[in-house]
Amino acid sequence: MIARRGFTAVCLSLPLMALSSLAHADTISLRMGSGHPIGLLAYTETAHKWFAPELKKRIEERTEHKVKIQELHAGQVAKVTEVLEATRDGLLDIGFISLIFEPSNGFLQTFSLFLPFGSPDAEVVTxxxxxxxxxxxxxxxxFEKQHNQVYLGxxxxxxxxxxxxxxxxxxxxLEGHKIAGAGTNLDWIVKATPVASxxxxxxxxxxxxxxxxxxxASTWWKAFKLNEVAPYFTxxxxGAQYVNAVTINKQKWDRLPKEVQDILKEMGEEWAGVTAEVCKRNDASGLEQLKALKVDVREISDEARKEWATALKDFPQRMAxxxxxxxxxxxKVMNFYMTKLEELGHKWPYRYEVK
Incomplete structure (x- = not known):
């Protein structure tokens, strides 16, 4: 009995020892990743080029800790539909999540998709x-209450x-043509026949x-070489869409020193602005790159945009x-967001009513 009690006591003490050692460790190891390849979308580009190196830099400059970061993108640990769960279960310490692929768990967090023809300016949307x-x-x-992770930004x-x-x-x-979309933006397709893809x-x-x-988006048209089979881009x-999140596994979060937690919080907040700059740059350069590839790039008239938005007038209420x-x-969320965009200078082609 004495030996058994001693063994039990040692086992129970191991998690506490692990917690203590990580909080005071010289090196903090972090596994971070996403379901998309690096650079294909702005959020993975900034995850790799800015978030990972900047996090290491700030922690090592402002604390006594060293940081070892392992990046696991493009489905190495989780597909785009699995990043939330992988972060919840600790397969990833930090997950960069495309909430478009979480229609149930991230439904309201993708509210910008419920309001098409929002601002095209990623910085305004952000x-x-x-x-x-x-x-x-x-x-x-x-995220913390239901998914065992802390939302950073x-x-x-x-x-x-x-x-x-x-x-x-x-x-x-567009009438009589078949147009594809993914997730919620499939509902934007009216007049034409929508196809999920x-x-x-x-x-x-x-x-x-x-x-x-x-x-x-214009950059994706080039990235996927779609200009070769569809040489028109309008x-x-x-609008730009605020649909990504960066989170950290709750157990990992609890083991980190407060000074490191504080750095992660500020990084999560800043990541939005950094990514918005890339989105805005990519939008402009994407159109120019398509023109260089002899794609017929045009912009629809204000009248056509208003007509399309008016045809979608019931969609926001349906989502609400x-x-x-x-x-x-x-x-409440959608009305607040619409008003905030207006305060920042956006003019809706059709002002949706949501009750």
Whole structure:
């Protein structure tokens, strides 16, 4: 009995020893990653080029700790649909999550998608979205309460447009054509026939006639070589979208010294602005690169944009009602965000009413 009690006591003490040793360790090891490849999207570009090296730099300059970071992107640990769960379970210490692929767990956090034709300026969207998250902290807290991770910050994707294998000018010109999208933005497709797909399938699908266009940012059109099969890209200005998050596993967080936690908090907050700069730059350069590839790049008229937005006038309310059915404050969040964008200078082509 004495030996058994002694063994039990040692086992029980091991987690406490681990907690103590990590908090005072000379080297902190962090595994961070995402489901997308580095550089394909702005949020993974900044995760790799800014977040990882800057985190190491700040911790080592401002504390006595050293940092060892292992980056695990492009599905090495988790596919785009699995990053939230991988961070929850500790397979990743820090996860860069595309919440588009979390339609249930990240439903309200993708509120910008519920309001198409928001600002095309990623920096404006980021400011408005950060203010919205600050106003409704439950959108952050849910990560810890339900998913065993601490929300550090969010970031955007670049302004969405529409690439096609046919020319069009008026909203009515889309009628009879098949246009693809992914997730919530599939609901933006009206007049045309919507087709659920993803960018990995787009080249072959357009080439074989499964569909004739795809809702996409300009940089992705080049990255996936879609210009080869669809040489038309329209700057529709569906808007930049605040749909990414960076989180840290709760057990890992609890083991870190407070000074390191503070650095992670400030990094998470700053990551949004850094990524917004990249999104804005990519949006402009993407259009120029497509022009250099002889893609017919055009911008729809204000009239066509207003007509499209008006055709979507019931969509935001439908999403708010869906949020309410989940016990979420969708209408309040969406109205706050719309007003905040307006305060920052955005003019909606159609001002949605959400109750």
């Amino acid at each position: 400011k408005a979205a950060q203010a919205t998250f600050a106003e409704f902290p439950e959108m952050k807290d849910v 969010g970031s955007c994707l670049a302004n969405y447009g529409l690439g096609t294998n046919f020319a069009w000018e008026k909203f009515a010109d 993803n960018l990995n399938e787009a080249y072959q699908s357009i080439q074989s006639g499964v569909y004739e266009g795809y809702v996409s 700057k529709a200005d569906f 009602t869906d949020a309410a059915s989940r016990g979420l404050s969708g209408a």
